[in-house]
Amino acid sequence: MERKRKILVVDCQLSSCERLRKLLTVNNFEVETTGYGQKALQIIQDVKFDLILCDYRLPDLEGNEFFEKASAIQSKALIIFISSEINLRNVVSLVRKGAYSYLAKPLNPNELLEIIEEAFSSGESLKSKEQCAGEKEQKGHQSTLQNFVVGRSKSALNVLKQVKRVGPTNYSVIIEGETGTGKESLARMIHNESPRKNMPFIAIDCGSISKEISGSELFGHEKGSFTGAVSKKTGLFELAEGGTVFLDEIANLSLETQMALLRALQEKVIRKIGGTKEIPVNVRIIAATNENLQEKAEGRGFRDDLFFRLSEFVLKVPALRERKLDLPLFIDYFLEHTAAELERPIPVLSEEVKEYFQEYSWPGNIRELKNVIRRACLFVANDNCIYLDALPASVLRSENTFSDKVDAPSPHNESFQNSSNIQNESADLKSTAFHAESKKIIEVLRQVHFNKTKAAEMLNIHRKTLYTKLKMMDIQY
Template sequence: MKEILIIDKEKSSALALEKLLVNNHYTVTMTSTAKDALRLIENKFFHVILCDTRLNDIPEHDLLEQTLHIRPGSVVIFISRYVNLRLAVDLVKKGAYQYMEKPLNPNELLEVLSKSLMEKETKPSDSAPRQKKSNNRSFHSTDYLTGNSAEAKKMMSQVKKVGSTNFTVIIQGETGTGKESLARMIHDESPRRNKPFMAIDCGCLSKDLAASELFGHEKGAFTGAFSNKTGVFEMADGGTVFLDEIANLSLETQMALLRSLQEKVIRKIGGVKEIPVDVRIITATNEDLFLKSNKGYFREDLYFRLSEFILPVPPLRERKVDLPLFINFFLEKTAEELGVATPTLSEEVTAYLRDYPWPGNIRELKNVIRRACLFISDDNYIYINGLPENVIKYVDNTLQTRAAAVEELPEAPEEEAPDNMALKTAALQAETKKIMEVLQEVHFNKTKAAQKLKINRKTLYTKLKMLNIPY
């Protein structure tokens, strides 16, 4: 049985965790202090160490460092009731396997444990500290970040399910969410993995060139066709063709594509011979193809032929819990590229990255981090001058709007309330003002605000919605 060490000063939380793990056939050892934990780690090997943050005797960073020194390659998972983005980034950077928020989702925790143990078993040895995390990457060779949020896990589960099939797939998501990387992962999961993967951006193809790029042409087929050309479909025979931004194809090209999918043959422009091809089609779009087909801008029959499986990709703003992993990954990659030590983000920079909505998604985050790494200070920190102006302006304007909302709140009546209704109104106004003051004080960090107000985050969000406070 696998050995798990729980380090948690909250006895009720530790006992609940122990019960869950024992019921799932793990052997559990518990302690409430870091010092006791280090003694246990010296004398016994634990497959996974679950460690609460904010222990009273040893800081998280020191405990992690000493654990990895004693047992190089240990799987250390930090758990916390109060998520701290900067702390999460630092701990993962220094070798922690993951950072999870309490209360823990039982299924999510068991999945993380299973994944971490499987990864350890596939590694040749544990002789070196686990400094670079494979869980930040896809399960194959690409640099796509999968993340650990519920949204990311659901998406990756779907990738694995459809990957082993021969279904046509529509990957639907905003610009910058990594649709091509997902297409490559689907290909890598398929029986076609050892065959070609050909990607083509339909957005940069003119009406005249699209058919030539896809199906090829014969010499002299049109002006400028000075030689025979082999199209993407023929080159990818046996493999996968990825059509990015497929909504940009002309209706005429869509008709030719539909025929090739149905008949499994292509005909080059200017040619008379039909060439058999066996390809899997994966498409991507940032538009609603079903809506476009209803309006006549996309062939309805082609849509239904392509949509055997639709894979939605969540935008970054809906999976902010993955930000620490993404930030750490891009910091490490850029530092490696520049030949410098991996920098640390200042608290102010961390707050700006957290509050920014990332309309350009992961691609925009990558570019922002790469730019920031050009402004590493002498103390190896990145400060506010490392962020682009549009990020700073957006967050500052948002804060000003929220502050203005506080000022516009009506004052509570100074005279004694004449009835219960007036008394309730005064109490509501006072509560609204208090919530906004605390939010401003903590830079609109909802977790910290809830902590200061001594309520949980769900209650805080309910109150914000009820009081019509912008958030």
């Protein structure tokens, strides 16, 4: 039986504890909460936790003191700090000591879940490295970092060569690639190749924050500077001092925020929203986009002066369909990783599935492959083999390949057939409308190579509405 990850939430605000408990429990974590640091230390004396989510300012302990004591009790537990007011000096100190990350309140649920998953993946990768130090040479050119695998294909090796070339510099970098190609992981590799590797790496998805608050997220704000600014906020640029800021989907920033970003790059100073004081900053910018930023700049959808300032080095990440030589490497990695997480034997793919994977176009790239593998590992047949019926309907019903094989359900997994065969589901009006809507969304996503911003525009719905519908459809691209 799969062991649930255990998370301890330490927050003096009971409402915050309850919200986090509900969020994490729904996402299959085992959660305990407390409002006091000393009580948390007592709890971890008796119970082993995989991760501790702790407010920096507790009634009885400061973050640094709690971190030192908690680490001494459970050295392998990952610790993430949260706070509404983060002191830069304390943050840098905690990261240097070994805290995994820190997040500003109010928390974005999706961002929190992504950070937690990333923390677990990072911890397992490190453990694997320590246990299997000699295996890399036997497997050829392979580098695993934060769930990013560099393969053996010519294009993959070229990407790795460019990372090693630009990493040690202070150049601003634009990473271009389709959704799911691993742009953030690649940015982390660049950061780890640089002299800034021991300083913070802070990532922000520019597409997930509204244009109204993007300036506040990046540069901070003063108390009372706008409605809802009930306290002073430290922006990501200050928090990343000496390190790297990764701006994913940078094309979504408003022109006003783009102007402020350009000034920060050129003058190396920022100004909080509502503030008058200029604050010196020393950060490296790595931006990512799944659009052609140069074309957007030429069409005045993006500031051309900012594009030229950012594009000191442009790195293009190939789509998975363009590097099928690396597909078996990714498959093996995700199978091993998921089997370890589920504490089960590593399954094998049937020849039919291997052939299907090779012919499928993978519009969601590495992220789609990872999700497909993780889901399929829950429907392994009794012979520890993954057959076609273990794959998601959205993949099996692709117009790319094997439509004749999909119509004939495999006998290996009866429970999956009952849950996934759309033909057998209720034919009521609500169900019919849901399937029609799902089919249309998948069709548009494939058309725009899973660029959610473009898909939302084509579907004439808000981006957040699209995210909600994808979650209901159990699609996580």
